[in-house]
Amino acid sequence: MLDRNQIAQRIAQELQDGWYVNLGIGIPTLVANYIPDGIHVEFQSENGLLGMGPFPFEGEEDADLINAGKQTVTMQKGGSIFDSSMSFAMIRGQHVQLTVLGAMEVSDSGDIANWKIPGKMVKGMGGAMDLVASADNIIVAMSHTNRKGQSKLLRQCSLPLTGVKCVKKVVTNMAVLDITPNGFQLLERAPGVSVQEIQAATEGRLIIEGDVPEMQF
Amino acid sequence: MLDRNQIAQRIAQELQDGWYVNLGIGIPTLVANYIPDGIHVEFQSENGLLGMGPFPFEGEEDADLINAGKQTVTMQKGGSIFDSSMSFAMIRGQHVQLTVLGAMEVSDSGDIANWKIPGKMVKGMGGAMDLVASADNIIVAMSHTNRKGQSKLLRQCSLPLTGVKCVKKVVTNMAVLDITPNGFQLLERAPGVSVQEIQAATEGRLIIEGDVPEMQF
Amino acid sequence: MNKLVKDAKEGLAGVKDGMTLMLGGFGLCGIPENCISALVEEGVKDLTCISNNAGVDDFGIGLMLQKRQVKKMISSYVGENDEFERQMLSGELEVDLIPQGSLAERCRAGGAGIPAFFTPAGYGTEVAIGKEVRYFDGKPHILESALHADYALVKAWKGDRYGNIIFKGTARNFNPVMAMAGKITVVEVEEIVEPGELDPNFIHIPGVFVQRIFQGKGYEKRIEQRTTRPKA
Amino acid sequence: MNKLVKDAKEGLAGVKDGMTLMLGGFGLCGIPENCISALVEEGVKDLTCISNNAGVDDFGIGLMLQKRQVKKMISSYVGENDEFERQMLSGELEVDLIPQGSLAERCRAGGAGIPAFFTPAGYGTEVAIGKEVRYFDGKPHILESALHADYALVKAWKGDRYGNIIFKGTARNFNPVMAMAGKITVVEVEEIVEPGELDPNFIHIPGVFVQRIFQGKGYEKRIEQRTTRPKA
Numbered sequence: 001m002l003d004r005n006q007i008a009q010r011i012a013q014e015l016q017d018g019w020y021v022n023l024g025i026g027i028p029t030l031v032a033n034y035i036p037d038g039i040h041v042e043f044q045s046e047n048g049l050l051g052m053g054p055f056p057f058e059g060e061e062d063a064d065l066i067n068a069g070k071q072t073v074t075m076q077k078g079g080s081i082f083d084s085s086m087s088f089a090m091i092r093g094q095h096v097q098l099t100v101l102g103a104m105e106v107s108d109s110g111d112i113a114n115w116k117i118p119g120k121m122v123k124g125m126g127g128a129m130d131l132v133a134s135a136d137n138i139i140v141a142m143s144h145t146n147r148k149g150q151s152k153l154l155r156q157c158s159l160p161l162t163g164v165k166c167v168k169k170v171v172t173n174m175a176v177l178d179i180t181p182n183g184f185q186l187l188e189r190a191p192g193v194s195v196q197e198i199q200a201a202t203e204g205r206l207i208i209e210g211d212v213p214e215m216q217f
Numbered sequence: 218m219l220d221r222n223q224i225a226q227r228i229a230q231e232l233q234d235g236w237y238v239n240l241g242i243g244i245p246t247l248v249a250n251y252i253p254d255g256i257h258v259e260f261q262s263e264n265g266l267l268g269m270g271p272f273p274f275e276g277e278e279d280a281d282l283i284n285a286g287k288q289t290v291t292m293q294k295g296g297s298i299f300d301s302s303m304s305f306a307m308i309r310g311q312h313v314q315l316t317v318l319g320a321m322e323v324s325d326s327g328d329i330a331n332w333k334i335p336g337k338m339v340k341g342m343g344g345a346m347d348l349v350a351s352a353d354n355i356i357v358a359m360s361h362t363n364r365k366g367q368s369k370l371l372r373q374c375s376l377p378l379t380g381v382k383c384v385k386k387v388v389t390n391m392a393v394l395d396i397t398p399n400g401f402q403l404l405e406r407a408p409g410v411s412v413q414e415i416q417a418a419t420e421g422r423l424i425i426e427g428d429v430p431e432m433q434f
Numbered sequence: 435m436n437k438l439v440k441d442a443k444e445g446l447a448g449v450k451d452g453m454t455l456m457l458g459g460f461g462l463c464g465i466p467e468n469c470i471s472a473l474v475e476e477g478v479k480d481l482t483c484i485s486n487n488a489g490v491d492d493f494g495i496g497l498m499l500q501k502r503q504v505k506k507m508i509s510s511y512v513g514e515n516d517e518f519e520r521q522m523l524s525g526e527l528e529v530d531l532i533p534q535g536s537l538a539e540r541c542r543a544g545g546a547g548i549p550a551f552f553t554p555a556g557y558g559t560e561v562a563i564g565k566e567v568r569y570f571d572g573k574p575h576i577l578e579s580a581l582h583a584d585y586a587l588v589k590a591w592k593g594d595r596y597g598n599i600i601f602k603g604t605a606r607n608f609n610p611v612m613a614m615a616g617k618i619t620v621v622e623v624e625e626i627v628e629p630g631e632l633d634p635n636f637i638h639i640p641g642v643f644v645q646r647i648f649q650g651k652g653y654e655k656r657i658e659q660r661t662t663r664p665k666a
Numbered sequence: 667m668n669k670l671v672k673d674a675k676e677g678l679a680g681v682k683d684g685m686t687l688m689l690g691g692f693g694l695c696g697i698p699e700n701c702i703s704a705l706v707e708e709g710v711k712d713l714t715c716i717s718n719n720a721g722v723d724d725f726g727i728g729l730m731l732q733k734r735q736v737k738k739m740i741s742s743y744v745g746e747n748d749e750f751e752r753q754m755l756s757g758e759l760e761v762d763l764i765p766q767g768s769l770a771e772r773c774r775a776g777g778a779g780i781p782a783f784f785t786p787a788g789y790g791t792e793v794a795i796g797k798e799v800r801y802f803d804g805k806p807h808i809l810e811s812a813l814h815a816d817y818a819l820v821k822a823w824k825g826d827r828y829g830n831i832i833f834k835g836t837a838r839n840f841n842p843v844m845a846m847a848g849k850i851t852v853v854e855v856e857e858i859v860e861p862g863e864l865d866p867n868f869i870h871i872p873g874v875f876v877q878r879i880f881q882g883k884g885y886e887k888r889i890e891q892r893t894t895r896p897k898a
Contacts, residue, residue: 047460047463047604061662062603064603065603065604066460070460070463071660075866077862081603082869083601083607088534089774089778089779092554093779124510124513127510129556129559130553134779164557265692268634275895278894280694281835282835287692288893289892294630295630298836301718305768306542306545306547338751338755340743340745341744343765346765539778543783549784549802553780575781602867635833
């Protein structure tokens with residue numbers, strides 16, 4: 001089973017040179033730590049920042065420079081600042097090549113639920129609905145099962161949806177899967193995890209074709 | 218009868234301190250020469266300029282600073298530059314208090330025709346349709362009759378419309394008129410012009426109440 | 435052309451119970467601190483507040499929530515606020531949650547005279563309930579409407595008495611679109627400059643959108659999530 | 667991240683007969699002079715050109731009209747061009763006239779993923795023919811759709827190899843919204859600067875919208891209406 005950092009590391013292998021990328025809160029944020037050599041990507045933060053850099057050195061925090069998680073950040077050379085409508089013009093207009101975000105549930109047709117649990121305090125969707133409805137390329141980073149051991153890769157989402165038929169790929173602690181018209185296509189297994197284990201942890205339709213290789217790091 | 222400059226001068230009396238104003242090509246442009254003492258207004262040019270100043274001194278023309286008539290202009294202190302979508306956000310969003318423009322015909326319900334004559338080369342409406350559809354306060358500056366002596370203040374426009382029920386006031390070489398639900402209300406006469414002459418030159422419904430004063434300059 | 439007022443109190447003259455306000459800011463970054471303090475002091479209530487977030491318990495809009503001044507919040511994300519949660523769960527506070535991009539675009543639309551537009555965001559979710567759906571290029575979109583406010587409370591970096599303003603860093607966020615959408619837009623800045631000092635090519639929001647402007651004071655600029663890395 | 671190309675020819679690689687192009691500029695102010703020259707040289711034809719104006723007989727898009735490269739113009743105002751008039755009246759050239767504000771907003775919408783929006787402009791005129799009408803707040807509006815282009819040809823003042831650009835004076839006009847709306851956006855600038863030289867707070871169009879950028883040369887910047895006043 002992968003840990004959070006390994007999930008991020010595997011997702012980072014998907015990055016292509018010259019891409020603009022929006023990373024959600026949680027595991028997705030860690031992707032920035034594993035950019036492959038020779039690949040240059042720019043990070044977009046939906047609160048109005050392109051070319052986001054690492055956290056500032058202690059004592060150099062700027063209250064006027066934060067990311068979408070409200071954390072103090074820095075800017076890279078060649079970055080830019082803009083207002084919220086321009087930020088979502090980029091997102092909605094599909095100028096950002098990749099969005100990585102977490103999820104509570106993903107269905108085998110690409111639906112995603114990640115903002116609301118009935119009966120619990122609802123904090124809001126933030127920019128997630130715009131991101132999933134707009135991006136051409138959405139990768140979900142999450143654990144394969146929830147704390148009760150139940151699958152998060154479902155035939156149909158049980159929680160209120162964030163977006164419909166939008167997720168393209170899921171990277172979990174157990175597997176890499178594409179969303180296809182016929183369900184989750186199993187592409188890679190986490191080191192030491194068997195196809196049978198993945199099958200058992202996947203409630204949605206799972207397509208297994210030929211030998212499924214282990215992930216390479 | 219007023220000349221072009223006097224029409225402009227009469228319209229300038231309508232200006233109020235602090236207004237943002239868009240002036241069309243022709244007579245409206247001349248309004249800028251007659252701003253009353255103690256009144257400060259800002260001129261918006263729809264190609265992307267607020268705080269438009271007079272023409273530049275000879276030799277100081279800047280190809281990158283023109284007005285909507287493509288003439289070289291200058292900027293006032295406190296002016297600003299913006300793109301075309303922002304410019305029409307101002308106009309459509311009713312942040313510009315007054316639009317003055319010319320017309321070929323105005324109807325007594327406030328319709329305006331000023332962009333197209335069937336059978337003649339059509340140059341286009343430019344920003345006129347946005348301006349008339351958006352502004353709360355539209356004054357038309359024009360001659361009362363055309364070259365053939367026919368009234369330009371009509372019951373209904375005969376030419377293709379630029380906008381519907383939008384003109385609030387008309388200032389011609391003969392009169393100042395408000396558009397009311399019942400037609401053109403005659404407010405003022407040009408010096409030496411009689412109510413009878415105005416009536417004869419007005420094809421649309423004309424409301425004459427009490428004594429109609431002469432314009433004061 | 436002098437839009438300069440003395441302070442937040444003068445800037446907010448005319449704000450009444452039951453009005454709709456827009457408040458700029460993302461989290462605590464770029465919020466109109468002086469205006470919020472003045473609202474709390476004045477005690478105006480039953481407000482509808484349009485703001486991406488609702489502050490924290492003891493700062494930002496949280497201060498207004500503590501005094502029960504807010505009837506309804508229109509936001510995209512409202513975490514990090516216990517009193518907010520209490521009022522919401524008890525039904526004292528009405529909450530309308532809107533996707534962040536739709537919120538920004540609806541404010542801009544309000545300022546730009548666009549009454550409604552189609553967006554893909556929220557299709558197939560509860561956000562779309564009761565909204566018109568239409569397909570463009572085979573993709574479903576929902577119709578969203580413009581937002582307006584009686585007052586827009588905006589925090590900028592510098593501005594002049596014509597109302598021209600510029601922002602700094604990500605404190606820009608929702609401030610420009612809200613400045614466009616207010617019937618009365620009140621701007622607080624860190625520094626008032628003379629007309630002409632701001633380069634006309636680089637003014638973020640032209641003065642035409644602004645009705646009142648004042649120099650704020652005592653900015654706390656609280657940081658919500660102080661994240662750093664050690665010096666190498 | 668290097669979007670720098672050598673010149674207009676390299677910038678326009680892939681432009682084919684029958685494509686839709688957007689060209690920035692208002693009159694002759696802020697037009698992509700180098701790109702237009704390269705298009706004329708390459709001889710690509712049957713183009714649909716979205717541009718507020720169509721140049722004059724011997725400059726700007728007028729040069730392309732002379733070589734019969736344009737099948738259709740989508741503009742708000744097309745005067746000052748005899749050859750244009752001749753082609754239009756003879757039916758060689760198709761012309762779609764659009765209110766200037768709708769043209770700008772339709773370009774922005776194309777770039778911003780808004781497929782359609784309501785505007786009051788053109789209601790009750792021939793512009794509204796065949797378009798949906800809807801009332802908001804008692805006022806009639808028509809539904810306008812987004813514009814897109816295979817290539818957007820943009821003239822900016824300065825830019826860096828990330829594609830960040832800034833504009834000067836009223837040469838800005840339609841350039842920013844068209845930069846947003848191009849599938850491939852090609853920018854010509856008067857000066858290429860190093861990344862970081864442009865203040866990130868004051869970049870007009872972030873590089874994310876730009877695919878190719880080059881330093882133009884030999885700018886004529888012709889003035890259409892030279893108006894002056896005598897020195898006092």
